[in-house]
Amino acid sequence: MSEISTLKKPLETAEEYVQSLRDMKTEIWALGEKITGIPDHPLFVPHVNAVAKTYEMPFPVKSHLTGHTINRFNHIHQSTDDLVAKVKMLRALNQQTGCCIQRCAGMDALNATYIVTYEIDQKYGTDYHERFKQFLVYLQDYNLVTIGGMTDVKGDRSKKADQQRDPDLFVHVVAEREDGIVVRGAKAHLTGVSGAHELMVFPTENMKEDAKDYAVVFSCPVNTPGITYIFGRQTNDGRKLDTEHPIDQGNFKYACVGGECIAVFDDVFIPWKDVYMYKEYEFAGMFVEAFATAHRQNYGACKGGIADVLLGATYGICKVNGVERVGHVRDKMADMINLTETLYAGSIACSYEGRPTPSGAWRADTMLANITKHNTTKFVYEIDRIAHDLVGGLLATLPAEADLRNPEIGPLIERYLAGNESMCTEDKIRLYRLVETLSGGTAVVESMHGAGSPQSQRIMMLRDAKLEEKLKLAQKLVDCEGACGGQ
Numbered sequence: 001m002s003e004i005s006t007l008k009k010p011l012e013t014a015e016e017y018v019q020s021l022r023d024m025k026t027e028i029w030a031l032g033e034k035i036t037g038i039p040d041h042p043l044f045v046p047h048v049n050a051v052a053k054t055y056e057m058p059f060p061v062k063s064h065l066t067g068h069t070i071n072r073f074n075h076i077h078q079s080t081d082d083l084v085a086k087v088k089m090l091r092a093l094n095q096q097t098g099c100c101i102q103r104c105a106g107m108d109a110l111n112a113t114y115i116v117t118y119e120i121d122q123k124y125g126t127d128y129h130e131r132f133k134q135f136l137v138y139l140q141d142y143n144l145v146t147i148g149g150m151t152d153v154k155g156d157r158s159k160k161a162d163q164q165r166d167p168d169l170f171v172h173v174v175a176e177r178e179d180g181i182v183v184r185g186a187k188a189h190l191t192g193v194s195g196a197h198e199l200m201v202f203p204t205e206n207m208k209e210d211a212k213d214y215a216v217v218f219s220c221p222v223n224t225p226g227i228t229y230i231f232g233r234q235t236n237d238g239r240k241l242d243t244e245h246p247i248d249q250g251n252f253k254y255a256c257v258g259g260e261c262i263a264v265f266d267d268v269f270i271p272w273k274d275v276y277m278y279k280e281y282e283f284a285g286m287f288v289e290a291f292a293t294a295h296r297q298n299y300g301a302c303k304g305g306i307a308d309v310l311l312g313a314t315y316g317i318c319k320v321n322g323v324e325r326v327g328h329v330r331d332k333m334a335d336m337i338n339l340t341e342t343l344y345a346g347s348i349a350c351s352y353e354g355r356p357t358p359s360g361a362w363r364a365d366t367m368l369a370n371i372t373k374h375n376t377t378k379f380v381y382e383i384d385r386i387a388h389d390l391v392g393g394l395l396a397t398l399p400a401e402a403d404l405r406n407p408e409i410g411p412l413i414e415r416y417l418a419g420n421e422s423m424c425t426e427d428k429i430r431l432y433r434l435v436e437t438l439s440g441g442t443a444v445v446e447s448m449h450g451a452g453s454p455q456s457q458r459i460m461m462l463r464d465a466k467l468e469e470k471l472k473l474a475q476k477l478v479d480c481e482g483a484c485g486g487q
């Protein structure tokens with residue numbers, strides 16, 4: 001596999017991790033500028049901090065390939081215990097950061113690639129699986145961060161990859177060389193570029209033979225020449241640039257969501273050693289399903305962790321406002337708990353119902369993983385709605401930190417926005433801003449579309465629900481077959 005030239009030794013600490021990003025010099029366009037020095041730029045520092053948490057608070061596990069102790073984000077699940085440990089890790093990390101941890105799409109892409117390369121090799125006698133294992137061991141031993149690029153920009157959604165007006169709206173191979181392939185196109189919504197070393201790219205939909213040039217899976221260092229990253233605007237991201245007034249950002253240490261980019265591939269060369277599927281179009285659908293199942297498994301845990309923080313902040317505001325013991329407030333907090341724990345129960349359940357694949361890697365139960373993600377598209381909105389109800393209108397009308405710091409009007413804010421003695425005004429304001437960022441625009445949309453829109457889960461639910469078998473169950477109970485003679 002292609003090694004990152006600036007990386008001289010395995011990363012052990014969060015400081016070494018951040019330095020490794022500095023050394024890579026990845027560039028990202030944001031707010032009309034090409035930004036270098038990503039890990040030290042205020043737009044990206046909080047996102048990098050969130051990933052750095054996975055180095056400060058590692059969840060070690062033994063690699064099944066080498067026996068070395070590795071970070072669980074680079075692990076291939078070997079049992080239901082591993083699947084359960086995965087979601088417990090996500091909840092714990094999201095509780096600590098209140099932010100998308102940005103490594104799960106990469107972890108899920110690694111597991112999906114492991115599963116599918118094994119199957120392709122079985123059919124075609126190719127060596128994708130061995131190739132991929134070399135890459136995996138490199139990631140594991142150097143303790144690197146990988147992100148996952150699945151979602152193409154897609155253009156006209158009613159058309160498949162090879163039917164688009166512009167052939168580059170899905171990433172595809174435009175040239176084959178002796179030493180590798182050349183890819184072109186664009187991926188959307190790519191989480192975690194600012195904190196990543198490596199990128200896995202894979203198809204977004206199942207494919208037929210005509211689309212075989214789009215059936216490609218590969219890895220590359222994020223700073224590979226020819227890739228242009230364009231950062232998405234987030235709700236209130238201008239506040240990140242006001243570094244003297246961090247409170248206004250809400251979650252100023254760790255940001256909100258992962259920080260997403262469009263990644264444009266302008267004839268990017270990928271050596272064969274980094275290619276794990278090429279033209280085996282009939283495996284694109286298997287890849288999508290393996291990745292989607294693994295990714296949907298996560299949502300009750302990661303969003304559960306964030307909901308824990310939101311509940312805590314909401315409770316704190318209710319306390320300082322003196323309403324935390326009021327009946328309807330307790331009822332609504334109980335609803336927040338119920339929704340959060342139901343989400344988490346889904347992640348736990350699909351993990352315990354996981355099964356081994358022919359590759360030896362374990363994957364979560366597809367139906368329950370889809371249910372988990374589908375619940376997330378609704379429950380997070382409801383949890384946020386209750387939080388907005390309980391904290392009151394100050395959530396929308398709170399003055400800026402600059403006003404709080406102003407010697408003339410600051411004391412007015414201190415006095416007139418004070419609650420009871422359980423908290424000072426400034427701390428109350430900090431919690432309000434946290435609620436704002438955890439439950440505001442960008443963060444909520446991730447619950448809807450991250451890991452696929454709700455319809456994509458409904459399609460899988462209906463496919464796997466075995467409706468005809470369920471009809472038979474019903475008919476058997478009421479003797480339908482006997483009564484009609486099967487006609």
Ligand SMILES: Cc1cc2nc3c(=O)[nH]c(=O)nc-3n(C[C@H](O)[C@H](O)[C@H](O)COP(=O)(O)OP(=O)(O)OC[C@H]3O[C@@H](n4cnc5c(N)ncnc54)[C@H](O)[C@@H]3O)c2cc1C
Pocket residue numbers: 105148149150151153154157158159188189190191192257258260445446449450451452453454455456
């Ligand atoms: C915060 C965030 C982080 C993300 N991170 C990543 C990431 O790291 N990596 C990654 O690969 N992706 C990532 N995604 C992308 C995510 O998987 C997609 O947003 C999701 O799959 C929906 O795709 P879309 O945004 O193109 O919306 P669309 O597909 O355009 O969906 C919009 C609506 O159109 C409907 N629709 C679309 N196509 C059809 C069709 N053919 N027939 C009928 N209805 C259709 C959908 O069901 C939906 O209701 C992220 C998204 C968000 C919001």
